[in-house]
Amino acid sequence: xxxxxxxxxxxxxxxxxxxxxxxxxxxxxxxxxxxxxxxxxxxxxxxxxxxxxxxxxxxxxxxxxxxxxxxxxxxxxxxxxxxxxxxxxxxxxxxxxxxxxxxxxxxxxxxxxxxxxxxxxxxxxxxxxxxxxxxxxxxxxxxxxxxxxxxxxxxxxxxxxxxxxxxxxxxxxxxxxxxxxxxxxxxxxxxxxxxxxxxxxxxxxxxxxxxxxxxxxxxxxxxxxxxxxxxxxxxxxxxxxxxxxxxx
Amino acid sequence: xxxxxxxxxxxxxxxxxxxxxxxxxxxxxxxxxxxxxxxxxxxxxxxxxxxxxxxxxxxxxxxxxxxxxxxxxxxxxxxxxxxxxxxxxxxxxxxxxxxxxxxxxxxxxxxxxxxxxxxxxxxxxxxxxxxxxxxxxxxxxxxxxxxxxxxxxxxxxxxxxxxxxxxxxxxxxxxxxxxxxxxxxxxxxxxxxxxxxxxxxxxxxxxxxxxxxxxxxxxxxxxxxxxxxxxxxxxxxxxxxxxxxxxx
Numbered sequence: 001x002x003x004x005x006x007x008x009x010x011x012x013x014x015x016x017x018x019x020x021x022x023x024x025x026x027x028x029x030x031x032x033x034x035x036x037x038x039x040x041x042x043x044x045x046x047x048x049x050x051x052x053x054x055x056x057x058x059x060x061x062x063x064x065x066x067x068x069x070x071x072x073x074x075x076x077x078x079x080x081x082x083x084x085x086x087x088x089x090x091x092x093x094x095x096x097x098x099x100x101x102x103x104x105x106x107x108x109x110x111x112x113x114x115x116x117x118x119x120x121x122x123x124x125x126x127x128x129x130x131x132x133x134x135x136x137x138x139x140x141x142x143x144x145x146x147x148x149x150x151x152x153x154x155x156x157x158x159x160x161x162x163x164x165x166x167x168x169x170x171x172x173x174x175x176x177x178x179x180x181x182x183x184x185x186x187x188x189x190x191x192x193x194x195x196x197x198x199x200x201x202x203x204x205x206x207x208x209x210x211x212x213x214x215x216x217x218x219x220x221x222x223x224x225x226x227x228x229x230x231x232x233x234x235x236x237x238x239x240x241x242x243x244x245x246x247x248x
Numbered sequence: 249x250x251x252x253x254x255x256x257x258x259x260x261x262x263x264x265x266x267x268x269x270x271x272x273x274x275x276x277x278x279x280x281x282x283x284x285x286x287x288x289x290x291x292x293x294x295x296x297x298x299x300x301x302x303x304x305x306x307x308x309x310x311x312x313x314x315x316x317x318x319x320x321x322x323x324x325x326x327x328x329x330x331x332x333x334x335x336x337x338x339x340x341x342x343x344x345x346x347x348x349x350x351x352x353x354x355x356x357x358x359x360x361x362x363x364x365x366x367x368x369x370x371x372x373x374x375x376x377x378x379x380x381x382x383x384x385x386x387x388x389x390x391x392x393x394x395x396x397x398x399x400x401x402x403x404x405x406x407x408x409x410x411x412x413x414x415x416x417x418x419x420x421x422x423x424x425x426x427x428x429x430x431x432x433x434x435x436x437x438x439x440x441x442x443x444x445x446x447x448x449x450x451x452x453x454x455x456x457x458x459x460x461x462x463x464x465x466x467x468x469x470x471x472x473x474x475x476x477x478x479x480x481x482x483x484x485x486x487x488x489x490x491x492x493x494x495x496x
Contacts, residue, residue: 011373058374079370088376122327125259126306128336130374 001067004075005098006047006082008033008062011089013129013238018053018062029053029090033064036085041071050104050245051111054197056237058130061093061244065104104245110174112190112243115203115235120183131184132239138210140180146209147176147187149219150202157226159202160195161234169195169226178206188243197234205232249315252323253346254295254330256281256310259337261377261486266301266310277301277338281312284333289319298352298493299359302445304485306378309341309492313352350495358422360438360491363451363483368431379432380487386458388428394457395424395435397467398450405474407453409445409482417443417474426454436491445482453480 008029012018016026020034030049037045047064073081075095082092101107118124118131119138127133150173157169175190187203205222208214214232222230256277260266264274268282278297285293295312321329323343330340349355366372366379367386375381398421405417423438435451453470456462462480470478 009370009373011376083371088371089373091371091373093370122257122341123331123336123339125257125337125339126378128259 001100002069003065003098003100003102004068004078005063005065005096005102005104006078006092007094008064009060009091009093010058010062011129012053012056012058014089015055017055017057018049018051018059029059029062030064032087032090033082036082037066039085040073040081041068043069043071045069045071048104050108051194051242053240053242054237057240057242058238059242062242063104063108063245063247065098065102102247107247108245109248110190110192110246111194112175112188112246113194113199114189114241114243115187115199116239116241117185117187117203117207117235118183119180119185124183127184129238130241132236134207136211138185138207139212140178140185140210142212142216143185143187143206143210144178146206146216146219147178149217149223150176150189154223155226156195156198156223158222158228158231159198159205160228161197161201162228164196166195171195171198176202199240200234200237201228201231203239204235207235208232249348250317251313251346251348251350252316252326253311253313253344253350253352254326254340255342256312257308257339257341258306258310259377260301260304260306262337263303265303265305266297266299266307277307277310278312280335280338281330284330285314285316287333288321288329289316291317291319293317293319296352298356299442299490301488301490302485305488305490306486307490310490311352311356311493311495313346313350352493355495356493357496358438358440358494359442360423360436360494361442361447362437362489362491363435363447363487364489365433365435365451365455365483365487366431367428367433372431375432377486378489380484382455384459386433386455387460388426388433388458390460390464391433391435391454391458392426394454394464394467395426397465397471398424398437402471403474404443404446404471406470406476406479407446407449408443408476409449410476412444414443419443419446424450447488448482448485449476449479451487452483455483456480 020030047066050063078095079092116131173191268278295314298311326343327340364379421439
């Protein structure tokens, strides 16, 4: 049995998320990828994704693995073959053979997400698909200070979508940074795992701090409370991008 | 009579060009803008654009002028009002009162266009709407050297779409530059006027030079010939952007 690790980039605007929702007919990145692999390989191929990105969320480095079976193509030729048949909003970036035990989701050691806010008086027609527009003044120092309280090992229950069911809500954030380049504010989070909507709720909370509605140190109390209602709103999906997934 | 100068940015992907094609029902930037102005002003407003950008061509700084008539809004409030009703792929950037004699097209002294090529092995889902994808090696030095022959006052008849009808095909390019930032190659042209498809044909010719199919100095012979057939192909619209329009 072969096992191929494939890295994908995609513009998630026109997809109902990464994960295929069988029987619904909704377009998903996994569905499109599996259809293209089937077309090339002449048989059905199912892929396993590292992260279940939501509708409208983008990726620069989503990772999947699959068994190409009888499809006798060297792994390094797969991106070129796939890019010939994939739609323009999905690109195969890299492929390599990996040991049979490699699992895109369970073998992952860290993931990095980036959230982008377009912070200017006038919205940008070019960034609208890839950022959330916020015209009000955002205090970068306050948001960066607040992000430092998110770093480390915490129970992130307050930053999980209400109703989500997870065995443990403890996660470790290795990095939590807020930086600015002209009109763009980037929120970068690197962690061992993320709860459902966690990045979008963290950013929604940091934005309230940036607007001066809460002080940076309130993050500590929100983490301690363990209640979704204590954190800020969930910012829109379009600003979110899965940057990469790391493995041993 | 009032006269308002309005600067617009737009993603041209979903439009059949800037100029309204009355009676066709095709979506145009001018059509959308006039509809929004009418909604705000309560009466029909017609605008005059500086450049008739083609289907799929973008703008960072298109300029229009119009008479707001009885619509008693201060010019500096127009962008905010318009951005509340314009679709997300069009943005009003700036507005100011100008003398009655100002005409967006005839008063223009220079325009700057930028063409973007995404030059990498793998296409980018994020740049696909705003660039032309070319995976082959492009010799930047050769293209920059060729662009220098385009600078200045020339008869650009060879770089005009076949069948176009213009009084004179003499234009002056104040700047013609080729630069690279990571995977992106930018072709920047600033001139007193541009013939139909001129930028896209100049870039198509420079690409042939970058691919090594022609030497840079062939530009001189192409200019002298005055025949469309001597120049290279017309590159796709999606890579083209009207950066700004200058006035006295």
